Amino acid sequence: MLTIGTWAKAQTKTDVVIYGATPSGIFAAINTARQGHSVALVEEYKHIGGLMSGGLSFTDFISQEALSGTFNEYRFRALAYYEKRYGKNSRQVKECYFGVNAEPHVTELIFGQMLTELPLIKVYTQHRITRAFVIKNKRGESKIQSATFINLFDKKPIAISGKVFIDATYEGDLAVAAGAEYRVGRESRHEFCERFAGHIFSKGGQILTGGTGEGDKKVQAYNFRIIMTDSVENSRKVEMPQNYNREKYLPISQVFKSGKVKQIFTQSAEGILRVQPIANRKADINDIKNAPVRMSSLGKNYEYPDGSTEVRSRIIQEHREHILGMIYFLQNDESIPPDIRREAQIWGLAKDEFTDTDGAAPRNFPYRLYIREARRIMGDVVFTEKDTYQAPNSIRSVLNPNTVAICDYALNCHGVSAPGPVYADMTEGDFNFVPQPFQIPYGVMLPKKFENLLVPVAVSSSHVGFCGIRLEPTWSALGQAAGLAAHLSIKNGVKVTAVKVQELQSLLLKNKAKIIYVSDVDADSPYFEAVQYFGAKGFFHELYPLEQVQIKPRTVHKLQYMDAIDYHNLESEKVLEEILALHWIRKLPDGQQADAKKLYQSKLWKRGEFLNNLYLKK
Numbered sequence: 001m002l003t004i005g006t007w008a009k010a011q012t013k014t015d016v017v018i019y020g021a022t023p024s025g026i027f028a029a030i031n032t033a034r035q036g037h038s039v040a041l042v043e044e045y046k047h048i049g050g051l052m053s054g055g056l057s058f059t060d061f062i063s064q065e066a067l068s069g070t071f072n073e074y075r076f077r078a079l080a081y082y083e084k085r086y087g088k089n090s091r092q093v094k095e096c097y098f099g100v101n102a103e104p105h106v107t108e109l110i111f112g113q114m115l116t117e118l119p120l121i122k123v124y125t126q127h128r129i130t131r132a133f134v135i136k137n138k139r140g141e142s143k144i145q146s147a148t149f150i151n152l153f154d155k156k157p158i159a160i161s162g163k164v165f166i167d168a169t170y171e172g173d174l175a176v177a178a179g180a181e182y183r184v185g186r187e188s189r190h191e192f193c194e195r196f197a198g199h200i201f202s203k204g205g206q207i208l209t210g211g212t213g214e215g216d217k218k219v220q221a222y223n224f225r226i227i228m229t230d231s232v233e234n235s236r237k238v239e240m241p242q243n244y245n246r247e248k249y250l251p252i253s254q255v256f257k258s259g260k261v262k263q264i265f266t267q268s269a270e271g272i273l274r275v276q277p278i279a280n281r282k283a284d285i286n287d288i289k290n291a292p293v294r295m296s297s298l299g300k301n302y303e304y305p306d307g308s309t310e311v312r313s314r315i316i317q318e319h320r321e322h323i324l325g326m327i328y329f330l331q332n333d334e335s336i337p338p339d340i341r342r343e344a345q346i347w348g349l350a351k352d353e354f355t356d357t358d359g360a361a362p363r364n365f366p367y368r369l370y371i372r373e374a375r376r377i378m379g380d381v382v383f384t385e386k387d388t389y390q391a392p393n394s395i396r397s398v399l400n401p402n403t404v405a406i407c408d409y410a411l412n413c414h415g416v417s418a419p420g421p422v423y424a425d426m427t428e429g430d431f432n433f434v435p436q437p438f439q440i441p442y443g444v445m446l447p448k449k450f451e452n453l454l455v456p457v458a459v460s461s462s463h464v465g466f467c468g469i470r471l472e473p474t475w476s477a478l479g480q481a482a483g484l485a486a487h488l489s490i491k492n493g494v495k496v497t498a499v500k501v502q503e504l505q506s507l508l509l510k511n512k513a514k515i516i517y518v519s520d521v522d523a524d525s526p527y528f529e530a531v532q533y534f535g536a537k538g539f540f541h542e543l544y545p546l547e548q549v550q551i552k553p554r555t556v557h558k559l560q561y562m563d564a565i566d567y568h569n570l571e572s573e574k575v576l577e578e579i580l581a582l583h584w585i586r587k588l589p590d591g592q593q594a595d596a597k598k599l600y601q602s603k604l605w606k607r608g609e610f611l612n613n614l615y616l617k618k
Helices: 023-034 069-086 091-095 104-116 173-177 251-258 309-332 338-344 463-469 472-492 501-510 528-535 578-586 590-601 607-617
Strands: 016-019 039-042 121-124 127-136 142-151 157-161 164-167 226-229 273-278 282-287 348-350 403-407 411-417 428-433 438-441 556-558
Touching: 016 023, 016 142, 016 472, 023 039, 023 069, 023 104, 023 121, 023 472, 069 091, 069 104, 069 472, 127 157, 127 173, 164 173, 164 472, 226 348, 251 309, 309 338, 403 472, 403 501, 411 463, 438 472, 463 472, 472 501, 501 528, 528 607, 578 590, 578 607, 590 607
Parallel strands: 016 039, 016 164, 039 121
Antiparallel strands: 127 142, 142 157, 226 282, 273 282, 403 438, 411 428
């Protein structure tokens, strides 16, 4: 746990102010400080790490090939932690799955180590924003001068000024305090012509009848990610929560009688609580989409995004009581079949996690509610479903020249409203559709008419687009990009909106971050920067003609984690054929093509080797 607490000496002036010590905010701070800038990292909660230290330990991505940059630094440290403590061939090393399934307390430990290695970063926990001081120029562009935070420990305010501000909160609280334009809820199907927009019913990626496609102010469901274990030595029984109401849960008994559910804790989609294994015989317990009984409290969170501190606290407590009451009922109530009850009783809260929980939460219960979606801070660039579409004449997703991050995951929403009246057993607003790995442009972090504000979490997007981005590895990648963009803004004396994307991309590549998905050339390859650079310029979009493509199911390794997606590899050691070389050369600027042809004709080249030489000569 980070030792810098609420008693840290206040620093009122710094280069970069970051609100939200989420993974995105932490990685933004690290990347900014590594470039020589002072950083104030401010967090409302007692603990740093956001959801990743607050229960979400089975983080969402499909293939490891999509992970990069500072997120990889974190997970490699986590892997090294388990190897050193338990041995390279230990069960813990296998369970942590290359470092991405670390226990929450291990994640917080590593985040703390990464931050304390950089003296330029000052961390302020238990500080909540109260206001932002903003000036506007004649063109109506806003510039944040300072932000004021209340110390929740001693109630003293602190004003911190900076050159660049980064809002890395899940709610977009800094941006909204500064007056940024934002949205809450769902667009209609017609606004951005998105298939999954608005009021909708879907199954298996297909749109069903009964939806209107109309927009509204509803947001997708929240739940806690509870860390539980079947280890007798480390397990603490879930006790009857305050305000427990048995009548609320009695309908669950009928679900078992109907035969729709035969198990409570399961790794499949056929139970109630999804078991996602992490290290040391623990599991990240999550909601199961469209299950007959839900861990999520559908429709109980609509007030949260714009809610006051009191409203948010009430909603958090209602979610906490709902899930604790449900688990207690499932494990203890006589209306649940005895064999199912006994099996459920094996699981308890992990006693070595969340050991200092206070307030209304019981000991060993997660610190953070899983805010899947709140506000979206709008910019001139809006990420929509179309940004995940397959490009014309290519197996790859549409090319975005301003890319600063990538994602390999689904457009995924846990629904917004409880089943009925259209479908008795289907959640309204739920969808899940897996596109090709896609790129995310710099502009989604730039709120409209702001000179010095970056928003890498509550990004500018539609509801559907946000449902593809809203993952910790993706937010982490955007946080790294935001940190480096803040550096370039300060270094070059320009607004964050005037940062040259190509310069930012170059800096990202030097820091091992990916801007396009290439499955067989990782950051340790001597060709990495060249392959990423030219891939982002479309060199590989027609590498595999569509008539040759044969789609096969991806091999599953652990629940949602799979092999790299097919037809996204380069085969960099393969001899470069003339037809491909000429195709690449034609994509270069006119003034570079003649020299590139001479280079190709000078010897027999491997693909990666040729690209590397082109990159060095650019």
